[in-house]
Amino acid sequence: MSDKKLQVIPLGGLGEFGMHMMAIRYGDDIVVVDAGMMFPEAELLGVDIVTPDLTFLKENREHVRALLLTHGHEDHIGAVAFFLAEFHVPVYGTAFTLSLVERRLEEYEVEEEPILRPVKPKDIVEIGPFKVEFIHVTHSIVSCVALAITTPLGVIIHTGDFKVDPTPTDNELFDLHTLADYGKRGVLLLLSDSTNADRPGYSDSERAVRPRLEDVFNRSESRLFVSCFSSSIHRLQQIINLSEEFGRKVALVGRSMIAVTEIAHNHGFLEIPDNILIRPQDVMSAKPSKVTVLISGTQGEPMSALSRLAVDNHKNLSITPGDMVVLSSRIIPGNEKTIFRMIDHLSKRGADVLYGSTNPPLHVSGHGSSEELRLVLNLVRPRYFVPVHGEYRQLSKHARLADHLHHVGLEEIFICETGDILEIDSNGARKAGRVTVGRICIDSGAAGEVVGDMVIRDRRLISETGIVLPIIAINKHTGRIESVPELVSRGFGLEADTEFMRSARDIVVKTLEESNAEEKMDVGVMKEKIRADLKRYIHRHAERRPMIMPVIMEI
């Protein structure tokens, strides 16, 4: 046995939603698992993305050896660019995951050439005192792995995100055998995905959406718009297959939809039949019953293709009464109002919108429910267990699911939150203090700006960065602006009724005037438009970048 300590330190994603990142340290060597982002909540309006605070890693800069990626979702890879800007270490992941990372790195123009090390399931790499095996798991994106990290003190299993899909559409089964082998030999610590720990039973297989989608294709007599996460390659494949069977051409609409399908196609994860694709600008002239549009924007993101379509402001597409719109996706908590507002707009345009929990389902989760979590717990039979990936309620439910393992060798369950240090040595495991953690708010500026021009906001210092709050009252029923917009500011050096502030207010008025009534009825869209226009104006004319938080009152 070693006399060095093993430390497991979540830097994001435990007790909060998204932004997954974890440091695993043995003696002087640190490997980092995932580097994800979260999309800002309403409370964080005024920033574009949020990433974990890297202070702890920076304080241990010389010990950071590698970044290990489990899969290509943004909440696991969205902060890789920011990580690599600080730590020039090798990044391990499957070829597909690394391609998604490369796409992001291009956007940010990272200076040093990244060291990307593609791995395949069952590969084993040695990094300092760690031996890491990659284990194939099933999830809503392709090419996902769990990690078996052998340390001098024992084996750590990190599941990444997973479900146990018995019939994945690509027939690549979850590698339960390898997991079982580790379990048989003895596992020191299990870190397992808790996202769906509060759901009973089993999650449906990805194949479960096929009957309902087939029914939709059978019934649809006009254009069919299907929206799902662009990373849901299995789902896209099923929709493309159905389109082929029903003689529909397929248009890909939305930047991420086009980029991700291309990457998936290049890696052989997405089969696209010859001549099935048509360009977005050709959709409206094709026969309506012969077109499927795969469109991004399931969460009602204000500037997404689907949101623009909903308020009739898309450059290529519009809804004709009789069209069907299918949301083959979940509603991320917090986005309900925005998504429902978008559905209302689509309904007003005459679309039949299919959404929500139905049976058979339009969408299945990529995360395992209680019984799948128990299956993994029972196969791994760890000595210690830390539920990961979830808010506190999911972590605590997951902990309860492991209670029965106390009879077969489980010594202790730790519910850790981001920042907690779990320390393991020859005497056992314990919580041992906390490290600095937090959220870095990043204002990416207009699309296309590079990382160098990003403004990392310290939201504690309003007086330094300044804040501008445009306040607008909009009539919900008519979209009419019911007041002259007010501009309230602080710490911006321009509080008073200056010429500049009056001009800034005119910008808001102009943005309002140039929006159509439907856009004006959509609070989310208007907040984004006002913010973008005002940001550009203030930056150009005052070379300042205050936080801009539009307050729209529906009256």
Added chain:
Amino acid sequence: MSDKKLQVIPLGGLGEFGMHMMAIRYGDDIVVVDAGMMFPEAELLGVDIVTPDLTFLKENREHVRALLLTHGHEDHIGAVAFFLAEFHVPVYGTAFTLSLVERRLEEYEVEEEPILRPVKPKDIVEIGPFKVEFIHVTHSIVSCVALAITTPLGVIIHTGDFKVDPTPTDNELFDLHTLADYGKRGVLLLLSDSTNADRPGYSDSERAVRPRLEDVFNRSESRLFVSCFSSSIHRLQQIINLSEEFGRKVALVGRSMIAVTEIAHNHGFLEIPDNILIRPQDVMSAKPSKVTVLISGTQGEPMSALSRLAVDNHKNLSITPGDMVVLSSRIIPGNEKTIFRMIDHLSKRGADVLYGSTNPPLHVSGHGSSEELRLVLNLVRPRYFVPVHGEYRQLSKHARLADHLHHVGLEEIFICETGDILEIDSNGARKAGRVTVGRICIDSGAAGEVVGDMVIRDRRLISETGIVLPIIAINKHTGRIESVPELVSRGFGLEADTEFMRSARDIVVKTLEESNAEEKMDVGVMKEKIRADLKRYIHRHAERRPMIMPVIMEI
């Protein structure tokens, strides 16, 4: 046939959530159906309740004959006090519904004695040219009616809120026979509840929650906290019955829980066994396995009993590890984050929290799903159909559910929104313009203030009422305040760094200091506390009532 026109004018609740109110006019006579409120959305923060704009009715003051109430939910009766302050006309409703109205009227100290006219199902009252029959329907609250309003041009059926529960717990079946009779004789216009039009199949019977609740009582070995809407009398009865069977005493916690159960008990709708009730202050000293606490606050309302319990700030109660908390309720869209935050806090205190969609269910909806709506459509077979009660997506789904009736006499479906005039005369039906509608935002001040002291806010005039935005940055993980609070204001005459504004800022600092770490991690609680304290201070020292909208940034 008459030569006068019939007009149906929704004044709230069509194309928006809550705040139901409708004017039905024949010639010079107007009856109003329901007078509901809505709880403010996040966009309306800074007000307490929202009611429909009464401008149209005021412009026709001398024609308003009566208010007809379908049932006692706040979104149908919450604006009665404001209606009666303007129109001293009789109010018709069941005795139970009117008792709930009286309770609200007491709070507001309305000047003139209200004219309350209790009715029973099958009663028929004549009001000017209208003959109104009250028809018993099933819903999540007891004593609900639909209305059959006979006019010179034909019969209007207004369903109110309903589900078609085949096995209601009080055995009072939906009076389908009377509805069928009207349908047979011919109905001019059906106005039917669309709330669940986007759900397929049938809603479960209220009895469907019994197996799951019984399972909870079987498994619970400590205190059992059950939260449901205080108006869900059927649900409360089932929980009280189970408590009796399992030898548990029952404590009622929360102001509305106590008031509503008393009213229901007085009217014979709630049976409370002798000696089963204990006082909230005796809960913690009773044997944990022998107590059920019925507690209000399912929506995570910041000042509710359950929210206070979650942050360990309730004067009588606290959570002990091993307690169970059951949310026997739905999540109203928009409240997800607040409710999940509350569940996180309860989980941290060691409670096992049961919530969400499960099978068998912890909660069933009080509104009919697609097939129940079709049943009512098929029984009534109206000439015209207007879906009511729902946002646009639900109204349009409901319209689609009626399509097949075009074969059996349905002439036209109108999707109307709040403010639209539907006009019917001997030539048929059509949309005929719009009336003034809107939302009145009411700031009720501290609890106990009367209507005379209420401030009805015209949110268009920020410059007149003023706005104060306290801005605070709180660390989500520790609850630590990460900055000196900033106070931004406008139209308040006190923009500058005055002594008064510095003192106001000190009030915010004091509120923060006096809150415990868990409260500080709950954005909703902190916004409410800061708003209340600052409001009191500013009113006392400046005799002003600006809008106060705290901005809390989680970092």
